[in-house]
Amino acid sequence: MKVNTIYLDNSATTKPYKEVMQTFMAVNEQYYANPASIHAMGVESNELLMRAREQVADILKTEAKNVLFTSGGTESNNTAIIGLARGNTHKGKHILTTEIEHPSVLESVKQLEKEGFEIEYLHVNAQGVISLDELKAKIRKDTILVSMMHVNNEMGAIQPIFEAATIVHAESRAAFHIDAVQSFGKLPLTFNGEEGPDCITISGHKIHGFKGSGVLAFRKKMQWQPYALGGGQEFGLRSGTVAVPQAVALSKAARIAVETMNERAEKYRKWQQQIRAELGQFGDVVHILSTPESAAHILSFSIRDLKGEVIINALQKYGVIVSTSSACSSKQTKTSHVVEALNIDEHFKKGVIRVSFGAHVTSEDIAQFILAIKKVLMELKGELLL
Ligand SMILES: Cc1ncc(COP(=O)(O)O)c(C=O)c1O
Known part of the structure; x- marks a missing residue:
């Protein structure tokens, strides 16, 4: 062009921030060892990874052990939805989402429907916003998951996620997952103590970080079934060698996003x-x-x-x-x-x-x-x- x-x-x-690109290069140059290795270089990589985790946790107001680095928004959404649903079948099989979610959410719930979960969709008005009354009417004691985007990617509608969280927590034992790919760094968003969402998806490349980097964060330890299986990295919750440069770059982009x-x-x-x-x-x-x-x-x-x-x-x-x-x-x-x-x-x-x-x-x-x-x-x- x-x-x-x-x-x-x-x-x-x-476009990634220059500072984020510099960080990425520097980490690749020096801290390329596998953070799971027990030798000195691995320990250093792991320390850097833990710092990145703490920085993201600080921004979202949760603990570092509740922050998982993933390959992006799609993986975070798939992991949250499928993991939380499969891990809570003892409480029920009812799931609520909205009709305007990103395909990474809609395809996840469609997969769960094939496995016998019951999915219901909340409608939106002409402004693209859900009705809290419909949420109240549809939520049930056996609802195990509510997944909702914060900001719609096609036209920018903002969902009343904090009001919705109050209803979800009062009326059910469901986990409340927020797809914050389009809102993180643009609108204030934290777990907000006991009042807010339980689980948040972030994508690195929407905040001037890199494609192929994301976060799935939890408010507290939750019952769920890991989706990516393997070597048990990320506290046993998301297997796969952690991409330390991606994680550190994402934490840098997240800090700049929130500061600006x-x-x-x-x-x-x-x-x-x-x-x-x-x-x-x-x-x-x-x-x-x-x-x-x-x-x-x-x-x-x-x-x-x-x-x-x-x-x-x-x-x-x-x-x-x-x-x-x-x-x-x-x-x-x-x-x-x-x-x-x-x-x-x-x-x-x-x-x-x-x-x-x-x-x-x-x-x-x-x-x-x-x-x-x-x-x-x-x-x-x-x-x-x-
Ligand atoms: C609302 C929303 N959720 C999820 C995603 C998927 O994120 P990623 O591209 O990091 O997989 C996108 C990407 O456009 C999005 O806009």
């Missing part, structure tokens, strides 16, 4: 409002899916009767990179399950575009994006706008 590419697809993945969170959120909100106002001028040619209450780093919109790929290609000519509503579904032709759940007008279902901000985006990039989308709208929809 050209040098002046404007990258606005940060919810698909982010407020300042970035302010910028992102301003940009979101600015783009929203510009798109608002195009009347009923543009439909904005994200609401003013959605997460600040995502803005999804759709152009009447236009396919997403047409808009992406047109914007690309001006050096602007955005995606269809999710990177995972961008190569599929069918409407995404999230867009279906929002129940929007048929004319706007095929062309959902997601603009997502990251730490490297500048105000100049946003100004250029606005110019580009206006030109694209005139090129492709000029007849409706004149």
